[in-house]
Amino acid sequence: xxxxxxxxxxxxLEEMDRQMVxxxxxxxxxxxxxxxxxxxxxSMKKAALEGPVSQMA
Numbered sequence: 001x002x003x004x005x006x007x008x009x010x011x012x013l014e015e016m017d018r019q020m021v022x023x024x025x026x027x028x029x030x031x032x033x034x035x036x037x038x039x040x041x042x043s044m045k046k047a048a049l050e051g052p053v054s055q056m057a
Contacts (some may be wrong), residue, residue: 013056020049 005013023046026032033039 013053016049017053017056018048020053023049 023042026045027039027042032042
């Protein structure tokens with residue numbers, strides 16, 4: 001049985017997915033990669049988003 005999720009939750013999950021993609025792209029940028037603190041911060045944000053976003057798929 002497939003449950004329908006509320007529109008506001010679907011919208012939020014889509015936004016989280018866009019954020020995750022944006023972070024993944026940023027982590028490919030050489031300027032970002034040269035700053036260890038930024039890489040760590042972005043990696044932590046990406047990891048926090050991966051759980052809810054992956055369950056959406």
